[in-house]
Amino acid sequence: MKRLIQIALGLALVAALCAPAMAKKLVVAHDTNFKPFEFKGEDGKYTGFDIELWQAVAKTVGVEYELQPMDFNGIIPGLQTGNIDVGIAGITIKAERQQVIDFSDPYYDSGLMILVREGDTAIKSVEDLKGKIVATKTATSSVDFVKASANAKEVKLFPNNDGMFFELMSGGADAVVFDMPVVKEFAMTAGKGKVKTVGPLYRGQSYGIGFPKGSPLVTKVNEALKKAKADGTYEKLYMKWFGYAPGK
Template sequence: MKRLVKLVLGLALVLGLAATASAKQLVVAHDTNFKPFEFKGEDGKYTGFDIELWQAIAKIAGVDYKLQPMDFNGIIPGLQTGNVDVGIAGITIKPERAAVVDFSDPYYDSGLMILVRENETGIKAVEDLAGKIVAVKTATSSVDFMKSFGKAKELKLFPNNDSMFFELMAGGADAVIFDMPVVKEFAMTAGKGKVKVVGPLYQGQSYGIGFPKGSELVGKVNDALKQLKADGSYDKLFVKWFGYAPEKK
């Protein structure tokens, strides 16, 4: 009997240690400056649509995590090396990215739009960017889009949104081209009266949550996303951060 008790206790200890090891704290990377998806609030803590969406997903999935802010161009490499477990930063689902990391189901539909100074009258569409200096964000879809356009005088690459917008307002660039919700938010807030959005939506895109290849988290996150959309929680978050309801598909 004593041997049996010792065996049971030993097995329980082993199982307990294994459970502790498997329930590791996930490293969740996000952009440092991608308002309204992620940004530092007045209290010094990061907030935004992506941050609160992940909080809701993690609660349903039952995972422990810590947020890791970093420049956007470091997130995909971090997922590839396994230094990052999850990336949520308005990451466009593109074939070249999907070849090296796994993605969740799409959670936001976006695209690119042009931002110019308020008094600009000569730029109304991408064709008008020929011979112009255009500010773009490093390692984003806007860089690929402008390279494929191929007619800009110069592409100025910046690591974060603020740098792009300040360059435009200071006259160092003729336009910014970047993700629609971000340029619209800036034009309505900090850039109000100084900049404006022009032209149509280019290159319709979907954002997905990124994972290392083969991650077991993908299915759990997709299930959580479906639940949040079904119970109305996703819509409430969307309205909170964008001011309007998402389009129903």
């Protein structure tokens, strides 16, 4: 009997040591202010397209998680060090990022757009940004685009959306160049009557969910994304947060 008890305790110890790796609560990082993808609602809780899409994905995968709001430029380093398990924050899938983290399949197709003050008639395209002061967000694909294509006098970088939009409206910048859905949402809400979008949509880009290199979650999340698109969950969330159907 004593021998059986010892064996049982040994098996219990092995199970206890193995369990945390399988059942730990994931740390899911998201941007603090990237409306309508993620932002703090009136109830003080974070919400948005990314947040609700991840909720659906996590339910399908069967994982528990805690949301970790943070500045965008800290998310990829956090994934590299393993301090973060998942990053969902409108992260553009780029070759240089794929060298240091893994991505899910694309879940949103976007592009870049120019935002100017309402009364501005001089800026109509990226060519008109020559010699101008342009505001955008730190560590995003917008920075690469502006530096390569705008020939701006100065590029001002901000850790969050509020900073770059305020800089434009206060006259500290001549234009903002950033992700189309975020720019359009601001122009239709808080910036209505104060700012406007101009020019075409520049540089098509796709967002992906980020993971540390070699994460076993990638395959499971891709399967969950396919399920969300197949059963209508994805389209329902898309309509809720953008006001039109995917591909429109």
